[in-house]
Amino acid sequence: MISITDLHKSYPPRKASGRPVQALRGVSLEVADGEIYGVVGTSGAGKSTLIRCVNLLERPTSGRITVAGRDLTTVSEGELRTARHGIGMIFQHFNVLSSRTVQQNVEFGLEITGVPRAARRIRSAEILELVGLGDRASAYPSQLSGGQKQRVGIARALAGNPKVLLSDEATSSLDPETTEQILDLLKTLNAELGLTILLITHEMEVVKRICDSAALIEGGRIVESGKVIDLLNTPGSKIAHALFPLGESHGTPGNTVIEIMYAGHLADDPIVARLSREFGIDVNILGAAVEFVSDKRVGRMRLELPGDLARNEAPIALLRESGLFVEAPAVNAE
Amino acid sequence: MIFEWNTMLPILGKAIAETFQMISIALVFTIIFGLLIGILLVATDEDGLYDAPLGSRRLGVLVHGVLGFVVNIGRSLPFIILMVVLIPFTRVAVGTSIGPIAASVPLSIAAIPFFARLVEISLREVDSGLIEAAKSLGATRRSIVRNVLLAEARPSIVLGLSTSVISLLNYSAVAGTIGAGGIGDMAIRYGYQRYDNAYLVTTIVILIVVVQLVQIVANRLARRLSHR
Numbered sequence: 299m300i301s302i303t304d305l306h307k308s309y310p311p312r313k314a315s316g317r318p319v320q321a322l323r324g325v326s327l328e329v330a331d332g333e334i335y336g337v338v339g340t341s342g343a344g345k346s347t348l349i350r351c352v353n354l355l356e357r358p359t360s361g362r363i364t365v366a367g368r369d370l371t372t373v374s375e376g377e378l379r380t381a382r383h384g385i386g387m388i389f390q391h392f393n394v395l396s397s398r399t400v401q402q403n404v405e406f407g408l409e410i411t412g413v414p415r416a417a418r419r420i421r422s423a424e425i426l427e428l429v430g431l432g433d434r435a436s437a438y439p440s441q442l443s444g445g446q447k448q449r450v451g452i453a454r455a456l457a458g459n460p461k462v463l464l465s466d467e468a469t470s471s472l473d474p475e476t477t478e479q480i481l482d483l484l485k486t487l488n489a490e491l492g493l494t495i496l497l498i499t500h501e502m503e504v505v506k507r508i509c510d511s512a513a514l515i516e517g518g519r520i521v522e523s524g525k526v527i528d529l530l531n532t533p534g535s536k537i538a539h540a541l542f543p544l545g546e547s548h549g550t551p552g553n554t555v556i557e558i559m560y561a562g563h564l565a566d567d568p569i570v571a572r573l574s575r576e577f578g579i580d581v582n583i584l585g586a587a588v589e590f591v592s593d594k595r596v597g598r599m600r601l602e603l604p605g606d607l608a609r610n611e612a613p614i615a616l617l618r619e620s621g622l623f624v625e626a627p628a629v630n631a632e
Numbered sequence: 633m634i635f636e637w638n639t640m641l642p643i644l645g646k647a648i649a650e651t652f653q654m655i656s657i658a659l660v661f662t663i664i665f666g667l668l669i670g671i672l673l674v675a676t677d678e679d680g681l682y683d684a685p686l687g688s689r690r691l692g693v694l695v696h697g698v699l700g701f702v703v704n705i706g707r708s709l710p711f712i713i714l715m716v717v718l719i720p721f722t723r724v725a726v727g728t729s730i731g732p733i734a735a736s737v738p739l740s741i742a743a744i745p746f747f748a749r750l751v752e753i754s755l756r757e758v759d760s761g762l763i764e765a766a767k768s769l770g771a772t773r774r775s776i777v778r779n780v781l782l783a784e785a786r787p788s789i790v791l792g793l794s795t796s797v798i799s800l801l802n803y804s805a806v807a808g809t810i811g812a813g814g815i816g817d818m819a820i821r822y823g824y825q826r827y828d829n830a831y832l833v834t835t836i837v838i839l840i841v842v843v844q845l846v847q848i849v850a851n852r853l854a855r856r857l858s859h860r
Binding site: 353355380385393394395411439 | 759761762764765766767768769770771772775779780783784786857858859860
């Protein structure tokens with residue numbers, strides 16, 4: 299649905315003597331039809347520039363952006379406006395017009411595309427109902443809470459039935475509870491409307507809760523990307539580590555520390571008990587996290603097995619045989 | 633000080649009508665051109681909506697620079713000097729340099745840059761995120777100017793307009809001294825030159841009342857327009 303190829307963006311230096319700022323240095327990513335794709339990164343990593351390039355609010359220095367089969371970097375300004383009707387966008391600070399009521403805000407995009415008044419009425423009522431604001435149509439944004447304003451933003455973005463929704467830190471200025479509600483709404487819209495969502499965020503919680511795929515952006519480059527479930531089974535995945543922080547405990551010298559990941563049905567398997575029973579060893583849990591990632595139960599665990607690696611080959615083999623991913627067992631230095 | 637209403641009222645009535653006439657005409661031009669120039673100043677600025685008219689950023693810089701320069705000239709001349717300098721232009725434009733209609737020419741030319749700057753300030757206050765959101769919806773620039781910039785800045789523009797009206801009232805009194813008529817003229821001729829304080833006091837009272845009214849009406853209107 300969205301295909302980004304070798305995207306570069308540099309800003310001219312602010313001072314004549316300065317160097318140009320390289321915000322994006324060759325970003326490529328593919329967002330499949332109907333998936334929720336999260337790009338995570340710290341502030342300044344380039345994620346905001348990236349998402350604003352997708353609908354060309356920001357014009358890339360080089361590279362290609364294809365949305366629904368159409369290369370947006372080569373189209374005329376008029377064609378770009380038309381293409382934008384098919385790409386909704388929501389923002390961190392909601393960006394709803396204070397001079398318009400909720401309903402008028404939602405109808406704004408429809409006015410632009412020339413939808414007649416009566417049809418606008420019907421569509422705005424419908425979409426407001428869908429986002430849970432059916433009863434606030436005539437309110438002004440100043441009378442709404444942050445979460446409600448974001449719902450208006452979502453309704454406005456979706457009124458014209460776009461295939462794609464871009465979310466620029468949409469939950470970053472909301473409290474945790476409201477964040478969850480908005481994420482659940484996005485998930486519902488994704489499922490019910492088949493909406494493809496590309497979102498950027500600095501909150502791992504967002505990825506954990508709704509993303510099918512994720513990418514990590516650092517210094518203007520994608521350093522890791524893929525299905526979230528696959529990333530969790532990837533050795534050394536930074537996203538996996540960030541999703542499931544296991545703390546700083548690294549065990550006693552002389553023992554073997556392993557990290558295991560499990561997903562789906564395996565998460566129900568009492569593996570620690572099995573190890574103890576079958577090998578008669580005392581397994582020490584240094585850290586563990588079990589959560590739901592896009593409705594699948596997944597977890598990570600850091601275990602300490604007594605003795606060095608050579609003595610633990612059999613238990614590790616058992617874990618691997620049962621389908622678990624065991625990460626880089628390291629022997630602690632004496 | 634004696635208020636001889638029988639002689640004063642007809643004079644006063646004529647003066648008020650003249651002032652009203654010159655301010656009304658000037659106000660119409662001020663609103664039209666002030667808004668236009670204010671919008672252009674914002675739109676042709678760096679990263680503005682029309683920062684590259686006809687695809688040329690240089691043209692944008694030029695338009696912005698020239699407009700800014702002209703507006704500054706208009707703002708830097710004291711009204712009494714501007715008015716005298718403009719007499720030949722006024723004669724060409726309306727055929728005479730005397731009377732309220734003639735006075736509306738320099739009044740407009742003084743008030744347009746003043747109001748244009750106030751419009752510019754109001755438009756700059758509009759959150760750039762709103763413009764971005766409109767762009768993301770596929771809005772045309774014209775639609776963004778109307779539905780985002782002007783719509784969001786409306787309360788602030790109304791307050792700017794009231795400030796401009798009050799300035800016009802001020803200028804109109806100055807215009808009175810070189811043959812424009814109006815209450816300024818009345819105050820000078822009857823109040824100052826004939827030492828009749830009744831005319832001065834009446835003028836002062838009228839001006840205070842009018843300014844208060846303009847401000848109250850503008851504040852109410854701005855509050856009604858604002859949904860922040």
